Amino acid sequence: MPDRQRADARRNYARILAVAEEEVAAQGAAASLEQIARTAGVGSATVRRHFPTRRALLEAVSWKRIEALCARAHDLAGKGDSRDALLEWLGDVVAYCVCARGLAAALAYDGAGAVPVHENSCSAALEEAAGPLLRRAEQDGAVAAGVTVADLITLVVGIVLATEHHPDHAARADRLFRLAVAGLSPRS
CATH class of the missing domain: 1.10.10 (Arc Repressor Mutant, subunit A)
Incomplete structure (x- = not known):
């Protein structure tokens, strides 16, 4: 404003x-x-x-939480195990999206325009803030090459939106997030 x-x-x-x-x-x-x-x-x-637009309203409503998530990404950058730091941040994104109705929708890519990520200020801010976390995890071999923060945000948004009507929304979203991170194969 x-x-x-x-x-x-x-x-x-x-x-x-x-x-x-x-x-x-x-x-x-x-x-x-x-x-x-x-x-x-x-x-x-x-x-x-x-x-x-509705997105502009959702972004404005969500902005304080986005700033907190960006600050959290900066706090975790360079600390401890790179995979753990990235997963801790992503877990925070899941938790924020679960408790802050509308945040997942604010982060969702709507496909409008040629480069939707740049038209979504919430997602763009998170991508910039979490970029160092992801790059560090990729350099350490903890994340597959080619994974983007946009991929991870889309995964989180999908999980949160898919579980929002579940009786225990937070637990279900967290379980699916952990399952997505661990993969389907049992550990050897």
């Missing part, structure tokens, strides 16, 4: 964002933009002026 906005526009933005955070927490990514506008006491056009 530009600093040059009028005071009433800044207040509207803050009010819409606060209401959107509550609505997304309650309803998930499908939260009604019209309900958000009504609860915030503004018109639908005002919501759309600040957040022209």
Whole structure:
């Protein structure tokens, strides 16, 4: 939000964002933009002026968590075993996505545009932050060559979205994430 906005526009933005955070927490990514506008006491056009797409709204609602995940990636970079550091970070992404409804949808690639990753500021921020974790794990031979952070985020998003209606959503998502990491073959 530009600093040059009028005071009433800044207040509207803050009010819409606060209401959107509550609505997304309650309803998930499908939260009604019209309900958000009504609860915030503004018109639908005002919501759309600040957040022209649902993705823009979800990204704004998720941004604090994205910043925390980026900081976590920076904290883990260079610490301990590279595979463990990467998996710990990915486990944090799963946990955040499970507890923060709408975050997985904000991270999902929608295929819009020629280079969707650059149109998704949440995923782009995570990719940049986690790049060193992945590169270090790849250099140590702990991750197969060619794996990208985008691949890993897509895997996490798929798991979280596939389990969101399970009675024990968090445990199921964590189990599937661990299964994906371990693979299907028994250990020798």
